[in-house]
Amino acid sequence: MKRTIISTISVVVLSTVLSGCMDKLEILPNDQIITENFFEEGSPEEIESGVNSMYQRLQSSYMYNLRMWTLDIVAGEGRVGNEAGGNGLETTQLSNFTATSDNSGAKELWRGPWAGISRTNWILTNIDKSPKISDAKKTQYKGEAHFLRGLYYFNLVRLFGDVPWIDKQQTASDDLQVSRTSKDIVYQHIIDDFSDAASMLPAVYENTTDIGRATKGAAFGLLAKVYLTLKRYNETLVAIDSVTNLGVYSLNRKYEWNFSDLRENGPESLFEVQYEKDVTAYSEFDILGQGGWHHEYMAPLASINIGGPWGNFG
Structure with missing residues (x-):
């Protein structure tokens, strides 16, 4: 019981000290590269x-x-x-x-x-x-x-x-x-x-x-x-x-x-x-464009494709 009380008091005191100093501390994302230092630190x-x-x-x-x-x-x-x-x-x-x-x-x-x-x-x-x-x-x-x-x-x-x-x-x-x-x-x-x-x-x-x-x-x-x-x-x-x-x-x-x-x-x-061939990694319509759309748009209308086909140039 005594150990629990001491731990609790320690946490409260530490929180009080930190909250009092927070306005004086400049916290930087030291674990990552940010835009301002990307080229210098990357x-x-x-x-x-x-x-x-x-x-x-x-x-x-x-x-x-x-x-x-x-x-x-x-x-x-x-x-x-x-x-x-x-x-x-x-x-x-x-x-x-x-x-x-x-x-x-x-x-x-x-x-x-x-x-x-x-x-x-x-x-x-x-x-x-x-x-x-x-x-x-x-x-x-x-x-x-x-x-x-x-x-x-x-x-x-x-x-x-x-x-x-x-x-x-x-x-x-x-x-x-x-x-x-x-x-x-x-x-x-x-x-x-x-x-x-x-x-x-x-x-x-x-x-x-x-x-x-x-x-x-x-x-x-x-x-x-x-x-x-x-x-x-x-x-x-x-x-x-x-x-x-x-x-x-x-x-x-x-x-x-x-x-x-x-x-x-x-x-x-x-x-x-x-383009990425592996559709399990990137789908055809992945927002970054890693998967090529071409086969869906070019495939004949009678074929069966995911999301298509549209038969363009058919």
Whole structure:
């Protein structure tokens, strides 16, 4: 009994002392990395996870998991399959040039790249602060950020023309009412980003765990596509030759292998958005976009698939 009373008194006294000092103590989350010290305190693995976050937006349904390939329907190369209950109505409106201001497809195409752009600027603004990764890794990560920012903006400028050019991390004190930038200037920034990426990135990665990362060939390849879009044909040829001269790409023995899920990231591939094949880890419609939606949307209407099918392009 005496031991219980003493323990109780000790707890009460300690609680009183702590409550009296609480207003003088600054309690920090010492067991975790927070935004303010992420780059200064983060381990190499944590920094790499931040770099990887730049790629995640590519997997979004606002981008390559849905909206980017539905542009083929808008271009007249396919059609919306199952339109029952209004399925695909926004895509049908876009393809018929009858879209209204509340069209969800147009809204998502606009919103898709911006989170990715924000993350690339976050890396470019802060990566040099990290004392725990080598200069070579910092250069690689900057190259990946330049590549992805160029890709995100290349999608935006082709769809919307003049768009705001933002090349630094935004803070609460910044003016968020950003004006549009002339598409000619945006294109030059995109060219600069891909050129910087090509100078910073390796031609290949040694580890198979790095499959899907931007490479020198991917940067030269997209640079060629930008020049082709601008009808700057001589520069297009130079960029294409730069890809060939790397000596790391070749043609598949069979053309159909380019479309086989068993031969992803093959010898012809310059850059691919990666998805998780294991649906037990990520479902098709996982919010982070880890699971690919494509087979549900592309499967014939008569087939039986989870959540679908919709028979697009059927």
